[in-house]
Every structure is written in structure tokens, then in C-alpha cells.
Amino acid sequence: MSLALENVNVILAGNPVLRDISMHIEPGELVCLVGRNGAGKSTTFRSIMGFQPLKSGAIKWKRSAINGMQTHKIVELGLGYTPEGSDVFGDLTVEDNIALPTWTRKSGRSAQERIDEAYAVFPKLKQYLHRGGQQLSGGERKMVSIARALALDPELLLLDEAFEGLSPAIIPTISEGLQSILKQGRGVLLAESNFYHLPPFADRLYVIERGEIVFEGTLAQAEADAATMKIIKGA
Numbered sequence: 001m002s003l004a005l006e007n008v009n010v011i012l013a014g015n016p017v018l019r020d021i022s023m024h025i026e027p028g029e030l031v032c033l034v035g036r037n038g039a040g041k042s043t044t045f046r047s048i049m050g051f052q053p054l055k056s057g058a059i060k061w062k063r064s065a066i067n068g069m070q071t072h073k074i075v076e077l078g079l080g081y082t083p084e085g086s087d088v089f090g091d092l093t094v095e096d097n098i099a100l101p102t103w104t105r106k107s108g109r110s111a112q113e114r115i116d117e118a119y120a121v122f123p124k125l126k127q128y129l130h131r132g133g134q135q136l137s138g139g140e141r142k143m144v145s146i147a148r149a150l151a152l153d154p155e156l157l158l159l160d161e162a163f164e165g166l167s168p169a170i171i172p173t174i175s176e177g178l179q180s181i182l183k184q185g186r187g188v189l190l191a192e193s194n195f196y197h198l199p200p201f202a203d204r205l206y207v208i209e210r211g212e213i214v215f216e217g218t219l220a221q222a223e224a225d226a227a228t229m230k231i232i233k234g235a
């Protein structure tokens with residue numbers, strides 16, 4: 001077991017936003033958290049990364065509780081996070097954006113190895129090394145933000161909305177990047193609101209609706225379940 005959420009409850013502004021969420025991600029898996037806008041995907045990620053306190057429940061990484069820990073400690077344990085909206089540092093070059101995590105988190109590998117692995121996922125980024133973060137398209141910013149999280153050398157990457165707002169032309173590049181990340185032996189938890197963007201190579205998916213997990217299974221099992229399809233196609 002790598003990551004496990006056990007009966008996680010979160011209250012925001014007096015409202016229960018996550019309700020008894022339980023889920024698990026095994027090493028090297030691609031698991032999708034699917035739900036409409038406002039269903040609770042980003043809150044789930046923020047809770048895992050220590051930005052959002054829980055009302056009750058536990059979040060465990062390799063069987064030890066991480067809820068209540070500071071975000072930088074959670075990152076040190078091997079979790080990486082690419083938030084929705086690709087917050088690339090506009091004043092830094094692509095090269096510096098991607099090198100940054102190697103200065104802030106130590107891992108067993110050299111900085112150069114980690115940077116090389118990040119560029120191996122999106123080789124196109126090598127063309128923009130010296131370009132500023134502000135001079136990139138939405139798709140390029142998304143690639144930089146994913147590459148930057150990879151330079152942390154995480155065992156599990158939390159990727160919030162990898163495809164949202166991107167032009168259809170760039171979607172295959174991001175999808176191929178996801179496959180490369182998995183080939184590097186990393187696990188990925190991907191939040192997605194659009195059923196049509198779900199990677200066919202996902203191992204499992206969870207469907208979240210109004211803060212509750214309403215389905216767990218494979219893509220094929222979801223497709224065979226009319227009630228689940230109604231929720232996620234309406235997403």
C-alpha cells in the first residue's frame with residue numbers, strides 16, 4: 001500500500017465538502033479521481049498535501065499517518081503535487097522552474113538525474129529552456145508544472161486537472177507524458193472532470209459526487225454502470 005485515505009471528512013465554511021472519503025493508490029498505479037466541478041477533487045488533493053486540515057479520518061503514506069504534517073515534510077516523504085492552473089513562476093526561466101525542486105528537496109538521486117528524467121517526459125521543453133514562465137502557452141505551462149513536480153523525484157504524483165483548458169492538439173503530448181511518468185515507476189493520482197479525457201491506460205478510477213465516493217472500479221466497469229456514467233458524463 002502506498003497512499004490510503006481512511007474515512008476522511010473535511011468541513012469548509014460550515015459545509016461538509018469531503019464525506020467519509022476512503023481510497024487507496026498502490027505503487028506505480030494510475031488512479032483517476034473523477035467528478036464534476038465542485039465535487040471535492042481539489043480539496044482531496046489539498047488534504048493529502050497538508051494544506052487542508054481534516055475534521056476526522058486519516059491519510060496514510062506507507063501505513064504511517066501524514067495528516068497534520070507540514071507540506072514540506074509530506075513532499076520529503078515522496079509525494080509531489082501539480083495544482084490545477086499550473087502556477088509556473090513567471091519571473092523564472094523554464095530551466096530554473098524545473099531545477100528549483102532539486103534545491104529544495106533532497107532525494108537519493110543527483111539533481112542532474114532528476115532534471116533529466118523531468119525533461120525525458122516532455123522533451124519539447126528543451127526548446128524553451130531560457131524562455132520566461134510568462135512567455136509560454138497554457139499547454140507549455142502545464143508541461144513545465146508537471147516537469148517541475150517530477151524534479152522533486154516523487155514516488156506518487158498528484159496531478160490536478162492535467163488536460164483542463166488545453167487545446168486538443170496538446171492533449172496527446174500530455175497523455176504520452178503521463179505514460180512516461182508511469183514507466184519511470186511512479187504512481188499518479190489524476191483528478192479529472194471530463195470523462196473523455198480519462199486515459200484509457202488508467203488502472204482504476206474513483207468517482208466523487210458532492211464530496212462522497214460513489215464508485216470505485218476500472219474504466220470498463222464504470223462504462224458498464226449506467227448510474228455512474230450518468231454522473232461522470234454529466235461532469
Ligand SMILES: Nc1ncnc2c1ncn2[C@@H]1O[C@H](COP(=O)(O)OP(=O)(O)OP(=O)(O)O)[C@@H](O)[C@H]1O
Pocket residue numbers: 012013017035036037038039040041042043044084193
Ligand atoms: N475555501 C473554501 N471555503 C468554502 N467552500 C469551499 C472552499 N474551497 C472549496 N469550497 C467548496 O468545496 C467544494 C469542493 O471544491 P473543490 O475545489 O474541492 O472541487 P473540485 O472537484 O476540485 O472542483 P473544480 O474542478 O471546479 O476545482 C465546492 O462546493 C467549493 O465551492
